[in-house]
Amino acid sequence: MDDPARCRLCNEPIGPTATDEQSYCSPGCRQVDRTLGAGGSTDQSTGATGEDEQTGAEQVYLHIDGMHCATCEAFLERRATNREGVFDAAASYVTETIRIEYDPEQITVDELEDALTTVGYSVVPRESLVTVADVHERRWDDRQLDDMLGFRYAAGVLFGLFMMLPYITVVYPVHLMDLLGTGDLAFFSGGQGPGDALMVLPIFMIITGVVLFFTGLPLLRGAYVSLVMRQPNLDLLVAVTITSAYVYGTVAFLTSDLNIYFDLTILIAAVVVTTIYYESLTKQRAVDLLTELTVSQVTEANRYESDGTTETVDISELEANDRVLVREGERVPVDGVLESGSCTVDEAVVTGESLPVRKESGDELIGGSIVTSDGATIRVGDPPTSSLDALTTSVWDLQSTTHGIQRWSDRLAERVIPGVVAVAVCAAAAGVWLNGLLGGVLAGLGVLFIANPWGLGLSTPLSVARSIEAAISHGIIVFDETVFERLRETDTVVFDKTGTLTTGEMNILTTDVPDQALAKAAELEQHAAHPAGKAIASAVEFGAEARPDGGTGRGETVDPPEETTPTERVSNVRSHDTGIEGDVEGERLLVGNLALFAERDWAVSREIERKAVGYREAGDLPVVIGREGEAEGLVVLGDDPREEWEEILRRLADREIRTVVLTGDDASAASLFDDHPAVEHVFAGVPPAGKTATIHRLQQDGHVTMVGDGTNDGPALAAADLGISLGGGTALASEAADITVLDDDLSNVETAFELAAGARERLRQNTALALGFNAVTIPLGLAGWLNPLFVMGAGVLTICAVSLNATRPLIGP
Structure with missing residues (x-):
């Protein structure tokens, strides 16, 4: 049998007798294609079967906890594709998802999970998180991970306090007296001497090692992944600082030198892990605020048995031509045909059509739609699949193939680390030539922890956490730290009509x-x-x-x-x-x-x-x-x-951002927006696949942000450079989006842009303050005045300055 003709825009089937004028599945797709320019069919087919073009290949979507940067994506993709039987892998740290195409004859899903559960990553199948209970269970697991991170933080603080007492009573006074010219021996009157003081240093070294490898483990793990991928990131930058300070202190101890920097190792490890913990808690708070959203997918169906009774079964047990009862108010579990009678169906969740549709015997019913009156008996289609499931799979597919952008701080670390290492090597070589091997080692290590801008490891997660908190205070939920960065790059905002620009x-x-x-x-x-x-x-x-x-x-x-x-x-x-x-x-x-x-x-x-x-x-x-x-x-x-719709469009126009309205309704329902001067295009009668294709067409001219609320908007929200879901929408829309507006307030779309601008300015300020440590220590090192007292003072001042600046309001008074 020949394959049906497909839409020139969205690649959906349109029947075998299409002509050039009828080469579209809907008037909306034709309008988009002719308005934005013909570009051939946009292959956005998203069959729910998971079959790949390669013979025998299947797809699996895995949820991975622990991904937090583009380096993690590359590491997990390489680890997956190195397994025999894996054809391809695509990961996204933004959605913590990896899509793997594999041969089930050579490798199983369990084996894939085992292969990816490594160095702090934990894996579960994405499809297992389809019910509210599943989501709550996963969040409980996330809290346990956060608790472990908190335990590491507490251990670092506890040991750090223990370590600081000897430093305050012994090490710092020695260096202060030496600076004042009174001599370090004056401190040890009464029979004490430097040799006696150094007897406690083995304890310092052991405790610092515990803090380094226990509290600092998240940083060391990220650094390991960075080295494996040869892609420097923020974790590597901080890890180089704390390990070089620790090694420097160890070498100094072995040579009876009081220039030991164990305190710097503990301070940086404890403070940076603290901010990571704080950032994690803030993100978890954002997730918890969405617990009231319902999950739109249907997992069970009421199937008629041979004796006329009904039995509740899992939809995976349904077969073609089974008869299923759908009561008034329930969702249609799978696509099928209305067997008898009539009913009214709300298909907005899938098609975007705002008005309910009357169905008669023999009409097709879409899986995921809601029977609003009279109830229905449907005969299951062949194969027994749901259009809603297809939308969900489409969202997962788009999420897993849309890589997270590299954070600004990671990009900076990628440039800084090679330079610092090069300078350290030169310093070590000069030290060996001037002062011998020991002098060269200490010189190289000194450069590594003095010149490395470790403060970025404090300023970045702290800025992210405070930005997310500021968004929450305005009723805006943000899950990904790159959201504000992507929002600032927006050239076009696409609005869904029903439920977004309208009530x-x-x-x-x-x-x-x-x-x-x-x-x-x-x-x-x-x-x-x-x-x-x-x-x-x-x-x-x-x-x-x-x-x-x-x-x-x-x-x-x-x-x-x-x-x-x-x-x-x-x-x-x-x-x-x-x-x-x-x-x-x-x-x-x-x-x-x-x-x-x-x-x-x-x-x-x-x-x-x-x-x-x-x-x-x-x-x-x-x-x-x-x-x-x-x-x-x-x-x-x-x-x-909505009352505020015109004001929002005006403000976006003031930002020189163009506006497009995209709807599944017919053109007459969107005529109000077509006449508005701030709206560049109105595309009506566009199906979900067409919405996704429209987003891709618009992305050819710049960065696109999509604002929607319905499940049918999910694929388009996921395909956009940034998705914003209104809080009155569905769970799938919120899952596909990067930002969720909790109180269903359209004006918060503009607030999100204000927050993005404020977040950028705050990050720049905190970055400048974080570099204050290096601005102080590098000149001191060049002058030969560097010692633990000055280094710790510079570190404490840097931490205080960044923390105080981060507490200021992001926008407003």
């Missing part, structure tokens, strides 16, 4: 129906399950002043009739696909669209018909209300734009 809830926009008729229609609609009916029914829940013309204004409601139950007042109710009719207090009412009124042969004036067509073309939903065979007016329902 996402159907409500009454306006009506010209007399109050009495509207009240009775609302009472009749209490018997309907359609969201449009529920919106009209809500009109009786609160009182409002009647207008002089007998109608009700935008957002207004009317008083309910006298207190009687609906069943006493409403009778002879008959539901239709597009409306409802019934008797209310003896009057016959019909509520529905123009087609229903024509079908029931009810009279509709030309004025009402003209208004209804106009509202429909504007993207709203006009509902006709009639009594006793004649239409009396319209209730217009719609998805209100």
